[in-house]
Structures are given as C-alpha cells and as structure tokens.
Amino acid sequence: MSRKNQTLGEFIIENQSSFKYTSGELSRLINSIRLAAKVVSHEVNKAGLVDIIGAAGDVNIQGEDQQKLDVYANDKFIQTLKNRNIVCGIASEEEDDFITINSQDENNQNKYVVLIDPLDGSSNIDVNVSVGTIFSIYRRVTPIGTPVTIDDFLQEGNQQVAAGYVVYGTSTMLVYTTGAGVNGFTLNPAIGTFYLSHPTMEFPENGNIYSVNEGNYIHFPQGVKDYIKYCQMEEDNRPYTARYIGSLVSDFHRNMIKGGIYMYPKSSKATNGKLRLLYECNPMAFIAEQANGKASDGVTRILDIKPTELHERVPFFCGSKTMMNTLEDFIQKGK
Numbered sequence: 001m002s003r004k005n006q007t008l009g010e011f012i013i014e015n016q017s018s019f020k021y022t023s024g025e026l027s028r029l030i031n032s033i034r035l036a037a038k039v040v041s042h043e044v045n046k047a048g049l050v051d052i053i054g055a056a057g058d059v060n061i062q063g064e065d066q067q068k069l070d071v072y073a074n075d076k077f078i079q080t081l082k083n084r085n086i087v088c089g090i091a092s093e094e095e096d097d098f099i100t101i102n103s104q105d106e107n108n109q110n111k112y113v114v115l116i117d118p119l120d121g122s123s124n125i126d127v128n129v130s131v132g133t134i135f136s137i138y139r140r141v142t143p144i145g146t147p148v149t150i151d152d153f154l155q156e157g158n159q160q161v162a163a164g165y166v167v168y169g170t171s172t173m174l175v176y177t178t179g180a181g182v183n184g185f186t187l188n189p190a191i192g193t194f195y196l197s198h199p200t201m202e203f204p205e206n207g208n209i210y211s212v213n214e215g216n217y218i219h220f221p222q223g224v225k226d227y228i229k230y231c232q233m234e235e236d237n238r239p240y241t242a243r244y245i246g247s248l249v250s251d252f253h254r255n256m257i258k259g260g261i262y263m264y265p266k267s268s269k270a271t272n273g274k275l276r277l278l279y280e281c282n283p284m285a286f287i288a289e290q291a292n293g294k295a296s297d298g299v300t301r302i303l304d305i306k307p308t309e310l311h312e313r314v315p316f317f318c319g320s321k322t323m324m325n326t327l328e329d330f331i332q333k334g335k
C-alpha cells in the first residue's frame, strides 16, 4: 500500500518496526533520544517567547555565542542520556571536554558513547527557521568498568552503531539508521508519539538542488568555484536550484527527499571548513550512505577519516551520488 493512502492507524508504530535490527540496549538508547527530542521540540515550538530565545551569555569551545536553546537542548539530551544506565560517556558540541557517566564503577556495564550536536542551525533560532539535533552512537573501545578515555570518542565514522537527527521544522521528525537503512518518524504532538511516516528513506541517484553559502564563494578552492559555476550554467537539466537554509539538518533532509548536494567547503577564512567531524559530518555521512547517498571531504570518504581531536572540523560534501561524483571530479581537476 502506498504511503499516501495509509491512515494514521496503519502507520507502523516505531516500537514494532524500527528495532528489528537493534539490540535491546541500543533500542532503549534510541528511546531516550526520542524522549529528549519531544521535550526539545516543545521548547523549540515556543522559542518565540522571551524566556528561551536569544544568547545565553556564554561562549562555547567553538568560540560561538551560545544561544539559550543551544544550552537548553544540550542540558536536556545529556540529562536524558545519563538517566538510562546505557551510556558511559557523552561528547557534545556545547561541552569543552567529554562527560564520563560513572564508568569507573566496576559494575557499570554501560557500553555506548554518544556524540551530539544538540542544536544544529543556531543562527536560525531567533528568526523562526528550522533547526535540528544530530547524534552519533558508538560502542566504547575501553574495557567495561574502566575509565572512559578520549579513544572511546576518536573512532572512525565507519565504527558507528547508529546515527540520526531530529529536524524541528513544520513538523518534528526523527530520522535514523542502525546500519540497515534509514527510517523517518514524524511526531504527533497531540499524543507525543512518533509514527513511521518515511520508511526506507533514500537519496535519489541524481538531483538538481545545490546547498552552499555562496557568500563565501570568493574564498572557496578553485574546484568548488568551478562546480558552482557548472550548477549555474544553462545546459542539460541546469541551471540547478539554489537552496540554503543555514541548518545542515534541514538542508540535508530536503536534499535526501528531493535529491541534491550540500557543501560546506574549506575556505581562506575557514581552513578546515566549519562543520565538526565527530558530531555533524560522521552521523550525517552514515545516514547518507545508508540512504544510497555519498559523503566526503571532497577527496576522502568521511567515514574513513581518523579523528585526532574532539571538535575537529573537516570540509563536508554530501548528497546524491551522481552530483557528488561530478563535484569530486571538479575538485580533482581544480584543486
């Protein structure tokens, strides 16, 4: 039956469908993320009120002004993840260092670490444009009952056991993979339940949407400049459509549904680009590949990059395979 004529009652409730590939603990971990997503969604949907918009007055490790909603989302996800006795460590965009959850206790059998961008698209908060949350889950590499170390977090993206995002848009959706495809769930806020609204999400092989902050065009490497000009030429099915929301999650989500490519290149202003490998690029790359898409730094597959520090940045290109292959050819030629 096509999704169109399914009634709400016929949507498979996520508990019966999305966990067929996951262990009980991982299911419970994703359940805790789902709970935190509902709480944050409620706050996002009233962010126009004085108590939650605006800067929190602090600056995070990235040197960025923390928005109140950044801090709120960070607190909620950490608090929810701590309470479930499943996670032994958390790294967040909003925390200087990783957080240990009683892993020194020899009875602590918690074996997962979570890396999170609690609020993605911060520049959109005060202007009522969609934002998101991104998460990445690994098994710890250090022995259970011993202290968590940075090695538990500096794992290659190809070791992830799950990754996903929440997009707080016209509706709130949770989209994630556990390594067996990508499923999208839409929140029915009236009853607080996520419904499987987008089963087996996949990038179209090709597309005609490109997402990049063209304000930085003059600072881009020549190969990226050449590709952007290619997108704008009157030829074949071009010029493509330019769409840039300013939230990685939102641009990625639209491109996965319609086909397209997202680009955050390095530039003379940001020599490694802006996006963080561990809690933005790796999870989105895992989802992209599980959805028949592709993700690289322009040369190397994102999931094969060996991380060296918690908040390291990499150039990030992600989307429909055919568009990504064309972009990488331009980068190869133009350097």
Ligand SMILES: O=P(O)(O)OC[C@H]1O[C@](O)(COP(=O)(O)O)[C@@H](O)[C@@H]1O
Residues within 6 Å of the ligand: 093, 117, 119, 120, 121, 122, 123, 213, 246, 247, 248, 249, 274, 275
């Ligand atoms: O404003 P810019 O430089 O184009 O950057 C926009 C990009 O930066 C981000 O907002 C970075 O994420 P954070 O908001 O979590 O820092 C992405 O979501 C978005 O795609």
Ligand SMILES: [Mg+2]
Residues within 6 Å of the ligand: 117, 119, 120, 121, 248, 280
């Ligand atoms: Mg982000």
Ligand SMILES: [Mg+2]
Residues within 6 Å of the ligand: 093, 117, 118, 119, 120, 121, 122
């Ligand atoms: Mg963020």
